[in-house]
Structures are given as structure tokens and as C-alpha cells.
Amino acid sequence: MSDAAPAARPAVVPPVTPGGMAAPGGMVAPATAPILEAADLERLVGQSLRTEELVINMGPQHPSTHGVLRVVIKTDGEVVTALQPHVGNLHRCAEKIGESLPYYQWLPYVDRMDYLAAINNEHGACIAIERLGGIEVPERAEYVRVILAEVQRIISHLMAVGVYGLDVGAITPFLHTFRERERGLDLLDHIAGGRLLYHVIRLGGVKRDLTPDWIDECHAFLEQIERRLPEYNALMLDNHIFQERTCRIGVIDRATAIAWGVTGPALRAAGVDWDCRRDAPYSIYDRFPFDVPVGVPGALPGVPGDCWRRHWVRVREIEQSVRIVRHALRELPPGSVQGKVPKTFKPPKGEVYLRVENPRGELAYYVVSEGADRPWRMRVRGPSFSNIAVITQVGVGTLIADLVALMGSLDIVLGEVDR
Amino acid sequence: MKDYIDGLWSKHAFLQDNLPVGLGYTTGILLACTAVLLLVSLFAGEIVWMERRIAGRIQARIGPNRVGPQGLLQFLADGLKLMAKEDIIPSGADRMVFLIAPYIVFAGAFAAFAAMPFGYGLVPADMNFGLFFMLSISSIEVVGVIMAGWASNSKWSILGTMREVAQMISYEMPLAISSLTVVVLAGTLNLTDIVQQQSGWIWSWWVFRSPATFVGFFIFFTAALAALKRAPFDLPEAESELVAGFHTEYTGFRFAIFFLAEYAGMFFFALLTSVLFFGGWHIGVPIDLSTGFGRALGFLVLFGKSAAFLSIMIWIRWSLPRYRVDKVMYLCYKVLLPWSVVAVVVAALQVLITGGR
Numbered sequence: 001m002s003d004a005a006p007a008a009r010p011a012v013v014p015p016v017t018p019g020g021m022a023a024p025g026g027m028v029a030p031a032t033a034p035i036l037e038a039a040d041l042e043r044l045v046g047q048s049l050r051t052e053e054l055v056i057n058m059g060p061q062h063p064s065t066h067g068v069l070r071v072v073i074k075t076d077g078e079v080v081t082a083l084q085p086h087v088g089n090l091h092r093c094a095e096k097i098g099e100s101l102p103y104y105q106w107l108p109y110v111d112r113m114d115y116l117a118a119i120n121n122e123h124g125a126c127i128a129i130e131r132l133g134g135i136e137v138p139e140r141a142e143y144v145r146v147i148l149a150e151v152q153r154i155i156s157h158l159m160a161v162g163v164y165g166l167d168v169g170a171i172t173p174f175l176h177t178f179r180e181r182e183r184g185l186d187l188l189d190h191i192a193g194g195r196l197l198y199h200v201i202r203l204g205g206v207k208r209d210l211t212p213d214w215i216d217e218c219h220a221f222l223e224q225i226e227r228r229l230p231e232y233n234a235l236m237l238d239n240h241i242f243q244e245r246t247c248r249i250g251v252i253d254r255a256t257a258i259a260w261g262v263t264g265p266a267l268r269a270a271g272v273d274w275d276c277r278r279d280a281p282y283s284i285y286d287r288f289p290f291d292v293p294v295g296v297p298g299a300l301p302g303v304p305g306d307c308w309r310r311h312w313v314r315v316r317e318i319e320q321s322v323r324i325v326r327h328a329l330r331e332l333p334p335g336s337v338q339g340k341v342p343k344t345f346k347p348p349k350g351e352v353y354l355r356v357e358n359p360r361g362e363l364a365y366y367v368v369s370e371g372a373d374r375p376w377r378m379r380v381r382g383p384s385f386s387n388i389a390v391i392t393q394v395g396v397g398t399l400i401a402d403l404v405a406l407m408g409s410l411d412i413v414l415g416e417v418d419r
Numbered sequence: 420m421k422d423y424i425d426g427l428w429s430k431h432a433f434l435q436d437n438l439p440v441g442l443g444y445t446t447g448i449l450l451a452c453t454a455v456l457l458l459v460s461l462f463a464g465e466i467v468w469m470e471r472r473i474a475g476r477i478q479a480r481i482g483p484n485r486v487g488p489q490g491l492l493q494f495l496a497d498g499l500k501l502m503a504k505e506d507i508i509p510s511g512a513d514r515m516v517f518l519i520a521p522y523i524v525f526a527g528a529f530a531a532f533a534a535m536p537f538g539y540g541l542v543p544a545d546m547n548f549g550l551f552f553m554l555s556i557s558s559i560e561v562v563g564v565i566m567a568g569w570a571s572n573s574k575w576s577i578l579g580t581m582r583e584v585a586q587m588i589s590y591e592m593p594l595a596i597s598s599l600t601v602v603v604l605a606g607t608l609n610l611t612d613i614v615q616q617q618s619g620w621i622w623s624w625w626v627f628r629s630p631a632t633f634v635g636f637f638i639f640f641t642a643a644l645a646a647l648k649r650a651p652f653d654l655p656e657a658e659s660e661l662v663a664g665f666h667t668e669y670t671g672f673r674f675a676i677f678f679l680a681e682y683a684g685m686f687f688f689a690l691l692t693s694v695l696f697f698g699g700w701h702i703g704v705p706i707d708l709s710t711g712f713g714r715a716l717g718f719l720v721l722f723g724k725s726a727a728f729l730s731i732m733i734w735i736r737w738s739l740p741r742y743r744v745d746k747v748m749y750l751c752y753k754v755l756l757p758w759s760v761v762a763v764v765v766a767a768l769q770v771l772i773t774g775g776r
Contacts, residue, residue, distance in 0.1 A: 054574055054578075170740035176479060401741075
């Protein structure tokens with residue numbers, strides 16, 4: 001495709017064919033007809049003025065594709081007339097590695113898929129494998145897992161909220177959310193010994209128990225988050241310019257969201273009341289009361305499914321995660337955090353499909369065992385991968401600036417898109 | 420300055436006999452240019468430091484504080500680093516245009532200072548059409564920007580250039596028209612005269628003297644932000660959208676020149692806002708500023724005022740998100756432009772009714 005792209009300077013490329021907006025292979029045809037056909041222009045201004053569409057490679061080194069995503073966009077001035085995301089630059093064979101390693105050895109690789117929400121990935125993978133092999137997890141370990149996963153969710157959403165500021169041009173909120181994120185990373189560091197990739201949730205339990213000091217520190221962290229959230233909202237959600245940039249922009253309506261398999265905050269912002277933690281409970285999430293924020297039509301600015309609502313859903317989810325962690329810390333039972341796991345773990349023949357709520361959406365594991373010490377098939381359904389696809393529909397007809405706002409509000413992690 | 424050199428030649432027989440007076444003019448002009456260039460470059464460098472320190476405070480971090488006291492010499496280190504970088508010219512670039520574009524931007528930004536009154540009697544060229552000259556010559560920057568964006572042969576550069584040209588040309592209208600409110604009331608385009616009319620108490624500053632100038636000030640400042648490509652109007656170089664806009668392909672010294680021109684432009688508009696609306700070098704109490712001490716004080720006061728406006732620009736930049744390109748145009752043509760025209764009409768009516776007082 002890039003081979004066929006015309007040179008950057010309009011003067012030296014061949015003129016457009018009359019009415020020629022035929023989409024090259026793989027591109028989505030423009031949804032709206034141009035105001036002036038090329039033939040009209042020829043007639044109106046003769047040979048002196050020609051317009052043409054510009055094919056631009058957005059990425060893989062572009063600052064706001066959040067990693068190594070490459071989006072080939074076709075623009076008419078600043079309006080995007082067609083676009084196609086190209087993924088795979090970060091492909092690391094995560095699934096195939098899972099099929100060639102013993103079950104427990106795959107867990108560190110899970111971290112590296114969605115590297116901003118490593119614990120949520122581990123959580124899902126461990127539950128799937130435990131269900132396959134019938135491993136019992138002690139009560140306390142379940143609580144510790146939920147606490148760690150929700151702290152991770154807070155950290156991940158802080159990142160998403162802050163970086164979205166960068167996407168729409170506000171630099172300061174990013175550094176403010178990173179200040180809090182840093183404290184959360186320290187918390188996980190104390191438990192897991194790593195800042196980003198933890199490998200802390202193991203088969204049958206967790207690597208290390210929570211200490212009283214850690215619990216105090218965690219409470220302080222949660223208080224800090226609650227104190228700072230209004231500050232972020234003042235800089236972003238309530239800011240007039242931010243609202244102009246995000247309200248009614250990149251609207252993924254309910255039907256589109258469901259048709260394209262959009263999940264997570266983007267789905268809830270579109271008005272679909274669905275959260276795996278509540279509606280397909282795993283682990284012990286059914287024991288904690290929490291609300292699922294949904295972008296219903298109402299008093300909020302914008303419309304359901306726009307960029308503003310997605311951002312708003314993330315901020316509300318941080319509040320709910322704080323609530324869950326508080327609840328879990330209060331009810332934390334005594335006991336061991338590691339159950340019995342056989343040395344050579346060979347689950348019986350069978351298969352498991354388990355979906356968990358990752359900060360970015362619905363992360364699912366499909367594990368098939370043939371009775372060996374490694375899975376016959378290990379399949380991951382990544383939320384970012386499904387979510388990024390929808391930009392081919394929603395992004396057409398927007399401005400370049402809106403496309404950036406749209407991609408940022410989907411909050412994709414390329415490590416998991418490409419796996 | 421012409422008077423001073425004429426006086427010098429008429430006083431000293433040696434000069435009259437041996438040197439043409441034209442040489443005196445040339446030397447004087449060169450000296451004045453060097454002085455302004457040095458002053459503005461130095462201050463532009465310090466604005467970079469100021470911006471980074473204030474941004475640091477806003478973002479809960481420290482900012483540069485290592486080079487020199489409190490990091491004041493940071494801009495020298497930065498400049499040195501940029502000069503040591505490789506000067507890359509993209510293979511598809513239009514070489515000649517690519518090379519000279521930064522200097523045209525630089526020339527436009529610095530030439531505007533020629534008519535700027537830095538203090539009482541401290542004007543490089545005291546023209547009676549000073550404001551007109553400034554606003555016109557600073558438009559040369561647009562030409563340099565077009566050259567830079569076009570010659571780079573990069574798609575992001577072209578998009579950034581289109582945005583920049585559209586924005587700068589559009590915002591020059593509210594900028595010029597809102598500054599006309601002061602001109603209409605003051606009855607002169609000479610900036611020294613405009614400042615001298617603001618002597619005395621603080622309420623004789625133009626911004627407080629008429630509703631037209633009060634509104635005019637806000638329009639002027641907003642339009643200046645847009646003309647400077649400062650946030651929230653920094654679309655031409657919107658990092659998250661266009662990588663770096665028209666100077667995406669520039670490196671090293673040439674990039675440093677763009678950078679310097681940008682901050683010189685900030686300094687220029689901060690000075691001009693103080694001169695037009697906020698009393699210039701007057702401190703808001705009626706004292707005589709024509710003495711040596713008074714002139715020095717006035718110079719510092721003017722710089723203090725412009726520093727205050729610079730701080731506001733920096734504060735705005737680091738707190739607000741970026742407007743979208745069509746909204747920027749909307750703001751210009753549907754909000755700022757009509758209101759600036761209204762302000763000028765009100766100012767004209769005021770002159771008609773009160774006879775200019």
C-alpha cells in the first residue's frame with residue numbers, strides 16, 4: 001500500500017482521475033461524497049488548480065498511536081476519508097509460546113501482553129488454568145488477588161486518563177496522574193519486586209502475602225487518589241476546551257460497539273451495561289458491592305459513546321476500584337496465600353474459556369488440554385485488538401485531530417493488540 | 420538617533436573633514452541592531468528557562484536548575500547542544516529553500532523589534548507609523564514558515580504549514596483591529612507617543628480608559644496567543660497530531676533558530692501588550708521618568724510587565740488542552756473578529772462624542 005502512495009509534493013504527482021476516490025485495496029471507501037467532484041474542479045478552474053488526497057502513514061513512530069501501531073490514513077485536507085490500522089509490529093508469539101511451555105512457565109509472558117495491566121492478565125490466566133486443572137486457591141489468596149488486580153486497574157486507568165490529556169494537547173494532567181501512578185507502582189513493587197511486569201499471581205495463590213505496613217500504605221494511596229481525582233476532572237472532564245475536543249467526537253453507538261466486539265470502558269460508554277466482574281463473575285468479585293458506570297443519555301455533556309464518555313467511565317471506574325480495594329482490605333481473611341499445586345502439573349483432558357475484565361475490556365483465555373504438561377491450544381482474546389478495529393468505521397469522516405482523540409480514548413496497548 | 424549623529428558631526432570638525440555622515444548613520448544602525456539582537460536573544464533564552472521552570476512548578480516537578488544560578492544559563496547549554504547536532508537535510512528536500520527558511524522566520528521575528536520602545540528614549544527607530552510597521556513586518560514569518568514546510572517534503576510538515584498559515588493570517592485581523600482601539604483613541608501610531616499618553620496614575624493606562632480598549636486588550640492577547648502558536652492554539656505544531664508541524668524535519672542549529680524566533684515572538688507580544696494597553700514604562704504613579712534613574716526604572720518596569728504577560732502565556736499553555744483546527748477558525752472569524760470591530764466602532768464613537776479626551 002505504501003508503495004502506491006503518491007509523493008508528498010502535490011505538484012509532481014499525476015492528477016486525480018475524474019471522480020476518482022476509488023479506495024485502494026484494503027481501504028474503507030469514504031462514507032460521504034466529496035462536495036466538489038474532481039471533474040467539477042477541472043471545469044471551474046481549468047488546469048491550474050488540482051486537489052488530491054494525501055496518503056499518510058500515521059505511525060509506527062507517531063507520538064499518539066500509543067506504541068507501534070501504524071494507521072494508513074487517506075486525507076482530504078484534514079478530513080480523514082479512509083483509514084486502515086496495520087498491526088503486528090510487536091508480535092511476539094505469546095500464544096504459541098504458551099503452547100510450548102509448561103503452564104506455570106507461561107505466566108510471565110502473560111504480563112507482557114498488556115504490559116500496563118499485567119496483574120489483570122495474570123489473574124485471568126491463572127483462573128483459567130486453575131479451572132482446567134482443578135486447583136484450589138486459599139481464601140486469603142483470592143482476596144489478595146482482587147486487591148492487587150484492582151490496584152493495577154487504578155494504575156492502568158490513571159495512565160489512560162493522563163495520556164489522554166496528551167492526546168488532546170494538555171500536558172500537565174499527564175504528569176499529575178503519573179505522580180499518583182508512581183505511588184501505586186511502588187505499592188506493587190513492594191509485593192512483587194517489579195514495577196511493570198510482576199509475575200505475582202501464581203498458580204494456586206500469590207507469590208507473597210500482604211503485610212500490615214503494606215495495607216496502611218495502600219489505604220494512604222487510595223486516599224490520595226480520591227483527593228486528586230477532582231483535580232484531574234477540573235483540568236480535563238470539566239474543562240471547556242476538553243469538552244469541545246471530546247464531546248460528540250468519535251461516537252461509537254450501541255449497535256456499532258456490539259457489532260464490532262468493543263468491550264470495556266468503550267462499551268459501557270456506549271450505554272451497554274456490561275462488566276464481566278459483575279455479569280460473569282470470576283474469582284470472588286460477587287462478594288463486593290460496586291457500581292458499573294454506564295454512559296447513558298442524560299445530564300452529562302456529549303452523547304453516549306463519545307470520547308468524553310469513555311474518559312468519564314474510566315474516571316468513575318477508578319472510584320469504584322478504590323471502593324472494591326477498601327472493601328477487600330477490610331474483609332481480608334487470615335490464612336495461607338498459596339494452595340497445593342502438583343510439581344508436574346498435568347491437567348486432565350478438557351477445555352476452558354474464561355473471560356475477565358481487563359482495564360481495557362474483556363480479556364478471554366481459551367485453554368485446551370490434552371492431558372500433557374503443556375496446553376494443546378492457548379488462545380487469547382485481547383480487548384485492545386477488538387477495540388482498535390472499530391476505528392476503521394468510526395474514524396472515517398473525522399479530522400486528524402479527532403482521529404487522535406478517538407484512538408486515545410480507546411486506550412489501546414499495542415503489546416496486547418499484537419501479542 | 421539621527422539627531423544625535425547629526426549633532427556629533429556638527430560638533431566635531433575632525434569628523435566633518437574626514438568621514439561622511441552616512442558612515443555615522445550606518446555605524447549607529449549597526450550598533451543599535453546588535454544591541455537589540457543581543458538583548459532580545461538573551462531575553463528569549465531566559466524566557467525558555469522561565470517557561471521550563473514555571474512548567475516544572477505546574478507539573479509538580481523542579482525544572483532545570485543546574486546550569487548557572489537556578490538554571491539561568493540553561494539556554495546556553497541547550498543552544499550549545501543544538502549546535503553540536505548534525506544538520507540533517509532530508510534527501511527529498513528543496514535544498515536552497517530548506518536552508519534559508521529559518522533565517523526568514525528569524526528575520527521577521529527580530530525586525531519587529533526595530534520600532535519597539537524599550538524605555539523612555541530607548542527606541543531603535545522611532546517611527547511615526549511604528550505599530551503599523553511592527554504588525555506588517557512580523558507577518559514575514561508566515562513566508563518563512565511556508566518555505567520551511569514546503570521544502571521539507573514531509574507530509575506532516577505540509578499539514579502543519581497549512582494550519583499555521585491559515586491560523587496566522589486569520590488571527591492577524593483581530594490582532595490588528597483590536598490594537599486599533601488604542602490607535603483611534605490615542606490618535607497616533609507612534610508607540611512612544613502612545614506610551615507617553617499613559618503617564619500619571621494607573622487609570623490613565625489605555626486598558627482602563629475605555630470599554631473599547633478593555634475589550635480590545637483581551638482580544639489582542641488571545642489573538643497574540645494564536646499568532647504565536649501558543650497553547651491552546653498550538654495546532655501548527657500539535658505534537659500528538661502532526662509530530663512537530665512545519666519544523667518536523669529540522670535539526671540542530673536551524674531548529675534552534677526556529678525555537679529562538681518563537682520565543683522572541685513571545686517577548687515581542689508581551690512587550691507590545693504592555694506598551695499598548697498597560698502603560699509601557701510608566702509605573703502607575705505620576706513621577707518624572709525622564710531622569711537617568713527614571714529611565715532605568717522605566718526599562719525595568721516594562722520588562723517586569725512583559726514578564727507578567729509571559730507568565731500568563733506560560734500558565735495558559737501548561738493548563739489547557741488544544742483547540743481543534745476548525746474551532747480555532749470559528750473563534751477567530753465568528754467571535755474575535757466581530758467583537759474587535761465592535762470595539763473599534765465604540766472607540767471611534769467615544770472620540771466623536773468626547774473629542775478624543
